[in-house]
Amino acid sequence: MNKTELLDRCARSGEERVLLSRVLDKLELSQNRGIPAHTPFLSPGERASVSDLLSAWGHPRHVFFGGYPDAERTVCLFLPDWQEEEDAIADPEGPLAALEASFPNGAELSHRDILGSLMGLGITREKLGDILVEGNRCQVLALRESLPILLSQWESAGRWKAKLREISLSELTPKPPQVKTIRDTVAALRLDAVLASGFSTSRSKASQLVSAGRVSVNHRECMKSDRTVEQGDVLSCRGLGKCVVKEVLGQSKKGRIMLVLERYI
Numbered sequence: 001m002n003k004t005e006l007l008d009r010c011a012r013s014g015e016e017r018v019l020l021s022r023v024l025d026k027l028e029l030s031q032n033r034g035i036p037a038h039t040p041f042l043s044p045g046e047r048a049s050v051s052d053l054l055s056a057w058g059h060p061r062h063v064f065f066g067g068y069p070d071a072e073r074t075v076c077l078f079l080p081d082w083q084e085e086e087d088a089i090a091d092p093e094g095p096l097a098a099l100e101a102s103f104p105n106g107a108e109l110s111h112r113d114i115l116g117s118l119m120g121l122g123i124t125r126e127k128l129g130d131i132l133v134e135g136n137r138c139q140v141l142a143l144r145e146s147l148p149i150l151l152s153q154w155e156s157a158g159r160w161k162a163k164l165r166e167i168s169l170s171e172l173t174p175k176p177p178q179v180k181t182i183r184d185t186v187a188a189l190r191l192d193a194v195l196a197s198g199f200s201t202s203r204s205k206a207s208q209l210v211s212a213g214r215v216s217v218n219h220r221e222c223m224k225s226d227r228t229v230e231q232g233d234v235l236s237c238r239g240l241g242k243c244v245v246k247e248v249l250g251q252s253k254k255g256r257i258m259l260v261l262e263r264y265i
Contacts, residue, residue, distance in 0.1 A: 010053045020053050030078035038095045039076040040126035044219040050076055065089055066129050067096050067141040068172045073129045097144040101162040107136045109157050114138050117157040132174055139172055180263045185256035192225040198243035198261045214238040
């Protein structure tokens with residue numbers, strides 16, 4: 001299968017085709033020249049698309065990495081034959097960098113405030129990874145090439161002045177996600193039924209959300225209410241958040257399927 005055929009098979013839109021074409025360019029650079037290469041930061045949905053592409057290509061050597069375990073936004077590192085995964089991740093001069101911004105006491109800043117101030121510098125979203133906000137400080141993941149601009153030009157967020165310093169990836173302090181465990185039963189492992197359970201809504205409302213294109217399964221949009229959901233699936237709904245099907249426990253005495261879900265709050 002050549003590059004054009006692969007893109008025809010994997011890309012579902014013109015925008016996705018551009019993304020996947022760029023990914024293949026980076027892969028070919030690594031394979032042909034034997035040097036490390038990487039993509040920009042990928043959203044969870046983009047990562048799913050890239051994973052499908054690389055599976056169709058034959059699983060070339062790669063690793064997704066966002067600066068710390070379970071990062072939401074990641075780059076895809078393509079590894080030449082001589083480079084091991086742990087070495088690529090631990091490289092202090094690797095493609096990812098981090099900085100910490102401290103704001104005055106009493107500053108109240110959200111993720112959106114920080115992201116808006118960064119993009120106001122002309123830095124595109126694909127160059128920025130996760131933004132970890134806690135109290136009057138935040139930590140920002142970025143492509144290393146963007147670090148000089150951030151350190152020299154990022155002065156404030158909102159009306160609050162920022163004091164910046166570069167930090168190592170080992171200094172990142174992500175907070176464990178807050179989740180609510182839900183134990184419930186459903187008549188069938190249909191998407192609308194499980195979605196209704198995970199987000200405490202009615203099955204008809206869940207079906208409407210699916211039909212409106214607001215629901216994704218494993219970061220892929222799904223508009224089929226009767227799709228079968230499996231253990232480990234991640235269900236996302238714009239405006240409501242996401243939940244994970246942690247366990248499918250089998251049938252109850254009444255013939256309903258017992259589930260354990262974790263909803264992110």
